[in-house]
Amino acid sequence: xxxxxxxxxICRMVIIVGTVAIAGWFAVMAEAxxxxxxxxxxxxLYHLCRSRxxxxxxxxxxxxxxxxxxxxxxxxxxxxxxxxGVLLIAARNEHPELINAGFALAFSACALMILYSALYGYYNxxxxxxxxxxx
Amino acid sequence: MRNKxxxxxxxxxxxxxxxxxxxxxxxxxxxxxxxxxxxxxLDLAFKMAxxxxxxxxxxxxxxxxxxxxxx
Numbered sequence: 655x656x657x658x659x660x661x662x663x664i665c666r667m668v669i670i671v672g673t674v675a676i677a678g679w680f681a682v683m684a685e686a687x688x689x690x691x692x693x694x695x696x697x698x699l700y701h702l703c704r705s706r707x708x709x710x711x712x713x714x715x716x717x718x719x720x721x722x723x724x725x726x727x728x729x730x731x732x733x734x735x736x737x738x739g740v741l742l743i744a745a746r747n748e749h750p751e752l753i754n755a756g757f758a759l760a761f762s763a764c765a766l767m768i769l770y771s772a773l774y775g776y777y778n779x780x781x782x783x784x785x786x787x788x789x
Numbered sequence: 790m791r792n793k794x795x796x797x798x799x800x801x802x803x804x805x806x807x808x809x810x811x812x813x814x815x816x817x818x819x820x821x822x823x824x825x826x827x828x829x830x831l832d833l834a835f836k837m838a839x840x841x842x843x844x845x846x847x848x849x850x851x852x853x854x855x856x857x858x859x860x
Contacts (some may be wrong), residue, residue, distance in 0.1 A: 713814035714830050715821060 656708045665703045669696055728770055736763035790828050791850045794819070797841045812836050826858050 657665065673696025680688040742749070742756025798808055805819045812819075812833060821827035829837070838845040 710809070710813055710815055713818050714833060715814070715818040715827050718827070 655706060657703070657706045659707055659709055662703055662707045666700055669699045669703060672696070673699075728766060732763045732766050732770075735759040735766075739763060791825060791852050791855060792822060793848055793850075794823050794837065797837075797843070797848060801841060808837075808840070811840055825855065828858060 673692060676692045677689045677696070680692060736759070739756045739758070739760030739762075742752045743760065746753045746756070794808075798805070803811075805816050805823075809816045809819045814833065818827065818829075822829050834845050834849055838848055841848065
């Protein structure tokens with residue numbers, strides 16, 4: 655059944671809220687398999703709902719906006735988590751309970767930058783990068 | 790980059806919505822291009838030129854002094 659953009663937006667919001675509520679409930683019940691299952695069902699419903707839209711809702715400008723927002727978000731998160739992570743590790747004598755949070759933040763910053771570098775390399779090659787032959 | 794999309798829309802009696810539909814983009818994109826807030830891709834610029842039946846440089850004019858909207 656085709657939908658207009660507004661109906662699809664409402665439908666997707668309901669799916670997101672419903673999925674988060676159900677997955678959250680299963681997480682509280684400590685049912686990891688059911689959390690995964692509900693997230694998968696939610697993702698399928700979300701994509702079904704999105705594929706039914708008839709009109710144009712995203713174009714090259716939206717893509718450019720998303721690219722810029724994603725880049726700034728990655729940079730901000732990586733810098734902030736690395737800094738806070740190192741500060742928490744450095745403050746281990748005063749607050750030993752925070753050292754795990756510090757390591758988690760510092761490692762997430764590293765993981766994010768590794769993922770970013772790998773994807774950068776992949777898309778760089780995909781969009782025509784070739785090493786220059788120096789003569 | 791400056792453009793004459795508004796002028797050509799008036800000549801062809803097209804609303805922003807109608808032009809957006811023909812190009813397969815949102816009306817927001819047409820508004821942003823008309824206000825020089827967004828430079829379209831070459832693909833989109835060529836599509837526009839084809840719709841209006843003119844060369845691309847008759848619609849878009851490169852201006853070195855104009856600020857790059859993506860900056």
